[in-house]
Amino acid sequence: MTVSNTPTPFTIHPARSPHDVAATAALFRAYHEWLNIDLSFQSFAAELASLPGKYAPSAGGEILLARVDDEVVGCIALRDVSGVVADYTSRNGSGSGRRSKIAEVKRLYTLPAARGLGVGNALVTAVMDVARRRGYDEVRLDTLPRMPAAIALYKRAGFEEVDKYYDTDLEGTIFMGCVLDKEG
Known part of the structure; x- marks a missing residue:
């Protein structure tokens, strides 16, 4: 997908090649550094060592990369968390009994030089699609x-705050969700 209604056109594509996976790992590390939070939990x-791992298409996931020319400037990942959410809600008595197919968005990150171009918005739109x-x-x-x-x-x-769906060590974590209409 090419997005050209911005001053600097960029493209978004799925990470498939070893080069894409290496670029993903570099962006994930930059995101972790920027967060300055221990993510060992x-x-x-x-x-990082298993990329694409839980974000692989065969696991119900996807990694999308944004590029300006040949430089990767942003990423976003999607993974299936249907089981995680069902297990958490049943343990905590907040489940509806209905098993939904639920994905989780992770690791949205844009390099500082690419911020303001609409890359983050385009990555979120693309991952929702x-x-x-x-x-x-x-x-x-x-x-x-x-x-x-x-x-x-x-x-x-379209995201709104939702109840906690997993245990986290990070104080103040905000949980958000968006019910998908099938039309887009």
Whole structure:
């Protein structure tokens, strides 16, 4: 997908090649560094070592990369969390008894030089389209209060705050979800 209604055109495509996976790992590391948070509770080192891992299309996931010319400037990932959500809600008595197909958005990150170009918005739109095509009923994510631009972006994309759907060590985590209409 080429997005050219911006001053600097960029493309978004799925990560498929070894070069794409290496670029993804570099962006995930930059995201982790920018966050300045210990992500060991999410097994972040193992996630990097196994890319695409839980984000592989065969696992119901996807990694999308944004490029300006030949430079990768942003990423977003999607993974299936249907079982995680069902297990958490049944343990905590908040489940509806209905098993939904739920994806989770992870690792949205744009290099500082590419911010303001619309890359983040385009990545969120593209990953939501992927989730629809894969038959997900809902997409969830977590974010932190110190990320107001991301929260605003997610709200514009239709996300609303939802109940916690997994245990986290990060105080103040905001959980968000968006029920997908099948039309887009």
